[in-house]
Amino acid sequence: CNYFETNNVSLFNNGTLALQIGLEGMGIAGEVITTPFTFVATTHALYWNKIRPVFVDIEPNYYTLDPEKVEAAITPWTTAILPVHVFGHPCNVQALADIARRYNLRLIYDAAHAFGVRIENKSIAHFGDMSMFSFHATKLYHSLEGGMLTFQDSGLKDILDYLKNFGFKNEMEVVMPGTNAKMNEMQALMGSMILGYLDKLIEKRRKITEIYREVNENECCYSLANYLFETLLIILNCREDWERNAFNRGR
Structure with a gap:
C-alpha cells in the first residue's frame, strides 16, 4: 500500500x-x-x-x-x-x-x-x-x-x-x-x-538498457521519463546488420 x-x-x-x-x-x-x-x-x-x-x-x-x-x-x-x-x-x-x-x-x-x-x-x-x-x-x-x-x-x-x-x-x-x-x-x-531489492533490480536493468541503447542507437523504443526497464523493445530493420554491429562493438 x-x-x-x-x-x-x-x-x-x-x-x-x-x-x-x-x-x-x-x-x-x-x-x-x-x-x-x-x-x-x-x-x-x-x-x-x-x-x-x-x-x-x-x-x-x-x-x-x-x-x-x-x-x-x-x-x-x-x-x-x-x-x-x-x-x-x-x-x-x-x-x-x-x-x-x-x-x-x-x-x-x-x-x-x-x-x-x-x-x-x-x-x-x-x-x-x-x-x-x-x-x-x-x-x-x-x-x-x-x-x-x-x-x-x-x-x-x-x-x-x-x-x-x-x-x-x-x-x-x-x-x-x-x-x-x-x-x-x-x-x-x-x-x-523481493520488494526490498526492487530499486537495485531497476538500476541493474537501467544499466543493461543503456548498453543496448548505445549499440542500437535509436532503435530502442522507450522514454526515460516514465520507463521502468521492465522489458526493452528493439525495432530491427535488418537482424543481420544488428548482429554484425553488436559483434564489432564487442557486446
Whole structure:
C-alpha cells in the first residue's frame, strides 16, 4: 500500500484472475475497447465476463493504445476502455482519461508490466478507475506468481475480497458466488522479500538498457521519463546488420 500510495488494494493468486474479478466487481458489460498487442490473458478476462472486446490500433512509438483510435471506436454499447502499459512504458494516461470522462466510460488498466512506474512523481496506480498488476515470475517484481488490483472506489474492496474467496463475508456467512483467487502465504512472503531489492533490480536493468541503447542507437523504443526497464523493445530493420554491429562493438 505504501509503495503505491493507496489503501485501495486487493491481492490475488495471479494477474489473470485479478483482472477477471476486477471486471466482474465493477459490473463491466457490453463492449470494451482494448488492444490486440498484449498477452492473451487481457482478452480472456473479457471473454470470461461475457464482454465483447473491440480491438483498436496502437501508437507506433511505444505500442500502447492509440487514443485517437479509441474515440473513433466508441459505440452506444461501449462501457469501458482497457489499455495496456506495454513493456513497462505507460499509455497516454491523460488523453485516455479525457476520453473516458467525455463519454462516461470506466478506465481499467492492464498494468502487468508497470509495477513501479511513475508519471510526474505519481504512482501509475493513481490513473484510471482500476489497475491490474501481475506478479508472475517473469516480471521485474514478482511473488513467483500473483496479482494485484488497485482502484479509486474504496467501496470495491469488500466486493473484490468476497469474489476472490468463495463469497465469504466471515467464517459462517456467504454473501455471493465467488471463486478461489486469494494470494497464498508463500506468494506473500516471496513478494515481501523481493520488494526490498526492487530499486537495485531497476538500476541493474537501467544499466543493461543503456548498453543496448548505445549499440542500437535509436532503435530502442522507450522514454526515460516514465520507463521502468521492465522489458526493452528493439525495432530491427535488418537482424543481420544488428548482429554484425553488436559483434564489432564487442557486446
